[in-house]
Amino acid sequence: MAQKDIKFLRVTYLRGPNLWTYRPVIEAWVDIGELEDFPSNKIPGFYERLVAWLPSLVEHRCGVGERGGFLQRLREGTWPAHIMEHVAIELQNLAGIQAGFGKARETSQRGIYKVAVRARNEQIGRAAIQAARDLVMAAIEDGSYDVSGKVAELRDMVDAHHLGPSTGCIVDAANERGIPSIRLTDGNLVQLGYGARQRRIWTAETDRTSAIAEGISSDKDLTKTLLASCGVPVPEGQVAADPAEAWEAAQDIGLPVVVKPSDANHGRGVSLDLTTEQQVAAAWTLADKEGSEVIVERFVRGNEHRLLVVGTQVVAAARGEAAWIEGDGVQTVEALIESQINTDPRRGVTEDFPLNRLVLDEDPALVLELTRQGVARDSVPAKGVRVLVQRNGNVAIDCTDEVHPEVAAQVSLAARIVGLDIAGVDLVTEDISRPLEETGGAIVEVNAGPGLLMHLKPASGEGRPVGKAIAAHLFPDGDKGRIPVVGVTGSRETALLARLVTWLVHLAGKPVGLACSEGLFLDRRQVERGDRAHWQAGQQLLMNRRIEAAVFENSAKMMLEEGLAYDRCAVGIVTDVHLGEALAAHDILDLDQSFRLMRTQVDVVLDNGWAVLNANDAQVVEMAPLCDGEVLFYAESANTPALQAHRERGGRVAFIQDGRVVLAQGAQEFRLTELAPLPLLRGQNTAERREALLAAAGATWVLGLETELVAAGIETFDAVRLARHAA
Structure with a gap:
């Protein structure tokens, strides 16, 4: 079937809530051409080839709603675009990045489909949809496809572009609590929350992590001095300028000793249980390569532990264990390390593995440990002879429930003495369930930015919800890090409406940002001219620490090509459901399709938020049941059927009566501004402007503004003067 093909017409990354879902997706338009006449059940061997390559597709339920549902659709006959959707999802899952959502829909043109797939990262999403096309074509043409190679390639992309496990677990925990997040770089710097309510994390460091405290923690000798002065048990030690001084210090302290760099991390350059001058000298040389100074300190017997303080x-707490090999009289030490240690599935080279592979060429400390025992890499230990390969660095056995309360108190105190809000505290003790005074244990290091993987995926024991603990530390007592966000969509004076809402919120005393088709405004100051009703400008507002409220004008084109700039909003305003050239270009050709797009603004209203809807537009009225929060209807006439019925049920409404704006709930009415004197309502589009005024009044009322302030704001708003002032 070489004459058949699947061609991409366009591929778009929708970064925010969109026509398809709340989450970012890759949307691909594909032309399947003649394959429209060849569903999967009409291509000999296609089903068998695809399932052989991707047997895990059996887990896809598809529309059938049960395991194996997608395979049932394949057997019955389905089209390549739908198959691409599921393949793209599965390739991402196999690469280690969760992707569960997907849709494939026909367009008005025969053979052309829209395929949307959840994509947490744009580069990975684009690669996955391209790979899905290539794999499906290979199965159609009875060709070859290196699935494992492609999955490995995608996994490398995940490692390069996706959040690391430490940052990712915090972001996931925050998102589960409804706290929004914005990735600020290609790395692990992430903003949690919006505007003035935001916090920032960088792996396991936060914007509460003091630079002074981080500097102290990187100086091991200074850290020990501070801890000792506050009564925290630490091993005595001193800085050594050269090997001779290190040996002299070791004799003063008493053998055995530890030699380590003063400011290295992850156990690099650390040598334990040293008893001879030769060992100390070799350890000093090793440590000197890793840090600015070398410390010699008393060796504390016991197991290494890492306790996480938030x-x-x-x-959380994890315990280490030594790594040993046992001779068989045949294999060399290096071969035994590979066969007995590195084959452990818990070991790997990426952050996804709780234990590291041990490679002699990459870790001089391993070679030093072997040398101390008179063993070389090519030595062949006799059968049954055990050789110690690594004393530390295998801290991945959960022991959280074993920690004695006094140990926890001393560890927490150590973090506070250094000044860290999140710390990884290393201690050595023979039994962590007993006080350090009883075991002779001691705290040996306090680390900033600790890795969390050992606690999330320990090599043994229960994983701990450390991301949840850090999110709670940053956002206590139910705080979701949100500022009031107002979204406006439709085609009826939406820019004016957005500016009027901004003005009213400003009068309430909040620094407010606005992204609209007339520019980008920060607290009434225009910082960018031209159309800024787009995703990037919206993100600029949400990242600004000064902003306490934000207003967004959202065009249909923007929602179709980028997605909303925010995940949820306090107020969503819809003026109308309309058609236009921008919609036709995206194959939205009737009002029902437009409705599915415009409802996006209502779909993202928070459960404690409000949808502000035009009661004169029948399709806008139909959006009311879709709102997770409450609804305010507005219309010029109080007798508008939808508005009147809503008011009779006790709902909030806004209308015009006797030439004045009226806000009402049930029988209660607030009569506001007289409209006749307002310059805003002179000239063209007065009907649409009256609607905009009503929507703005209603939106700010449900935001909590006093009706007197709303009235004053309407009276003082002058669109022309405001534009001149902003410019």
């Missing part, structure tokens, strides 16, 4: 609480 705020003032120990939330």
Whole structure:
């Protein structure tokens, strides 16, 4: 079937809530051409080839709603665009990035489909949809396809572009609580929350992590001095300028000793249980390569432990174990390390593995440990002879429930002494269930930015919800890090409406940002001219720490090509459901299709938020049941059927009566501004402007503004003067 093909017509990354879903997706328009006449059940061997390559597709339920549902559709006959959707999802899942959502829909043109697939990262999403097309074509043409190679390639992309496990677990925990997030770089710098309510994280560091505290923690000798002065048990030690001084210090302290760099991390350059001058000298040379100074300190017997402190609480603990090999009289030490240690599925080279592979060429400390025992890499230990390969660095056995309360208190105190809000505290003890005073244990390091993987995916024991603990530390007591966000969509004076809402919120005393088709405004100051009703400008508002409220004008084109700039909003305003050239270009050709697009603004209203809807537009009225929060209807006439019925049910409404704006709930009415004197309502589009005024009054009322302030704001708003002032 070489004459058949699947061609991409366009591929778009929708970064925010969109026509398809709340989450970012890759939307691909594909032309399947003659394959429209060849569903999967009409292509000999297609089903067998695809399932052989991707047997995990059996987990896809598809529209059938049960395991194996998608395979049933394949057997019955479905089209390549739908198959591409599921393949793109599965390739991402196999690469280690969760993607569950997908849709494939026909357009008005025969053979052309829209395929939308959840994509947490644009580069990975684009690669996955391209790979899905190539794999499906290979199965159609009875060709070859290296699935494992493509999955490995995608996994490398995940490692390069996706959030690391430490940052990712915090972001996921925040999102589960309804706290929004914005990735600020290609790395692990992430904003949680919006505007003035935001916090920032960088792996396991936060914007509460003091630079001074981080500097102290990187100086091991200074850290020990501070801890000792506050009564925290630490091993005595001193800085050594050269090997001779290190040996002298070791004799003063008493053998055995530890030699380590003063400011290295992850156990690099650390040598334990040293008893001879030769060992100390070799360890000093090793440590000197890793840090600015070398410390010699008393060796504390016991197991290495890492305790995670968040705020003032120990939330997780892990214990280390030594790595040994056992001789068989045949294999060399290096071969035994590979066969007995590195084959452990818990070991790997990426952050997804709780234990690292041990490679002699990459870790001089391993070679030093072997040398101390008179063993070389090519030595062949006799059968049954055990050789110690690594004393530390395998901290991945959960022991959180074993930590003695006094140990937890001392560890928490150590983090506070250094000044870290999140700390990884290393201690050595023979039994963490007993106080350090009883075991002779001691705290040896306090680290900023600790890795979280050992607690999330320990090599043994229960994983701990450390991301949840950090999110709670940053946003306590139900705080979701949100500012009031107002979204406006439709075609009836939406820019004017957005500016009027902004003016009213400003009068309430909040620094407010506005992204609209007339520019980008920060607290009434225009910082960018031209059309800024787009995703990037919206993100600029949400990242601004000064902004306490934000207003967005959202065009249909923007929602179709980028998605909304925010995940949820306090107020969503819809003026009308309309058709236009921008919609036709996206194959939205009737009002029902436009409705599905415009409802996006209502879909994202928070459960404690409001949809402000035009009661004169029948399709806008139909959006009311879709709102997770409450609804305010507006219309010029109080007798508008939808508005009147809503008011009779006790709902909030806005209308015009006797030439004045009226806000009402049930029988209660607030009569506001007289409209006749307003310059805003002179000239063209007065009907649409009256609607905009009503929508703005209603929106700010449900936001909590006093009706007197709303009235004053309407009276003082002058669109022409405001534009001149902003410019």
